[in-house]
Amino acid sequence: MENLNKARQLVQNADTVIVVAGNGLAKTEGLDLLGQEDFEQSFPGVVQKYDVHSVGFALDQHISSWSEKWQLWSNLIQKYSVDYYPSKTLQKLKQLINNKQYFIASSAFGHFFETAGFNEKRIFNVFGDWTKAQCSSGINHGLKDCQSVVQKIAAKKPDTNIEELVPKCDICGQPLEIHLPLNEHFYPDTDANTRFRWFLTGNEDKNTVFLELGVDETSPQLREPIEHLVAEFPQWSYVAADFKQENLLPEIQERSAGTNADAASLINNLVTE
């Protein structure tokens, strides 16, 4: 594997690791946004009703009824997040960074890192977390965990009235919607965002490596700005799965390792027993 030794060295020598996770990592955890086969097998009713063939397209459906929205969301969240069991890859990642300072910035919204036991105060879900809900009024009224509602709706019996189960905002009473950027109402988790900024500031002079896992064209915000950030601080370095060394910013080439491995094999290879 290209650059593996360099990647290993950079991670081993780092005091701080900042994991940047994208859609590729979500895939290793079972949530393939654009994958069709698994989706069609699991949700034949959704395929038939809306003529959509992947999670990404299902989430983009414009449905006007709140009970129908929550039914669709609950079925997806139940399968990909409530019933989720952490992969070996995530368990290995934990082993790799557990004894270092770490922070995780993730565009994978399936609540995977939290379920796998990473410190919740050290995770920023950049594009939200669909196990949480936000107010649909357009005003930021905070976030609420919606896993128990999801479970009730997904387990629906013939006499279940979903209308009554649709969660409501504690402040204004409007229906809640899942915490994803599905419309212009999306507010990133401000507390987590602030914690992340403080963490970066506190590590400006520390030996810090950014470990990028499965960032692809679905989350470009997670690549370029971070490369530029690394360029600013000479103690920082960059290790990326599935990314060519020569495509990295010239000024960070020397302290970076782009590898041709996917997220899972990179982590496997970084963990030395």
Ligand SMILES: [Zn+2]
């Ligand atoms: Zn509200």
